[in-house]
Amino acid sequence: MILDLPIHHFNEGYLKRNPTSVEATTMLIRNNKTTVYPPFNKMPTDATYYEIPHYIKFYSKLVNLHLDGLFIKELPVELQELPNLENISFSIGDASSVTQIIAVLKSCKHLKALLFMTAIIPDAQLKKIKESLPNVEVSIHP
Numbered sequence: 001m002i003l004d005l006p007i008h009h010f011n012e013g014y015l016k017r018n019p020t021s022v023e024a025t026t027m028l029i030r031n032n033k034t035t036v037y038p039p040f041n042k043m044p045t046d047a048t049y050y051e052i053p054h055y056i057k058f059y060s061k062l063v064n065l066h067l068d069g070l071f072i073k074e075l076p077v078e079l080q081e082l083p084n085l086e087n088i089s090f091s092i093g094d095a096s097s098v099t100q101i102i103a104v105l106k107s108c109k110h111l112k113a114l115l116f117m118t119a120i121i122p123d124a125q126l127k128k129i130k131e132s133l134p135n136v137e138v139s140i141h142p
Helices: 012-017 019-023 054-058 077-081 098-106 123-132
Strands: 002-006 026-030 064-072 087-092 113-119 137-140
Touching (some): 012 019, 077 098, 087 098, 098 123
Parallel strands (some): 002 026, 064 087, 087 113, 113 137
16 A cells, blocks of 8 residues: 655544554655755755654554655654665755664664655765665665
8 A cells, every 4th residue: 555645644633534544555755845956955945844753653564655855854763663664765954863863774674775865964974874774775866
């Protein structure tokens, strides 16, 4: 089952209204507004930072988690409770906690691929992510 949801739909009431949604193997949460990226790899003024809800842990069949057009500051520790999570994609920016994100991703035992849709962070931090996750294919969307 694939869930394709606008950012404002995946809220606390969603799981109560859609209890069978926990059967999803792929989840796409998308930002419907257009973000314009300024030149010189600077954070856009209208960047949307998204906090993945802690009840993500109930989606135990989830293999793929994709956040389209959304920057992440931190990842919830509940991601480690997803035994099938193999692929995750999101955007990372200057307000993102690279150390916290690495710690959570290292605890995801079956993670195979990490795709940054946008990565507006120093090269040293990107290198740190790649070195910290040696068994995960880390890539950046061109």
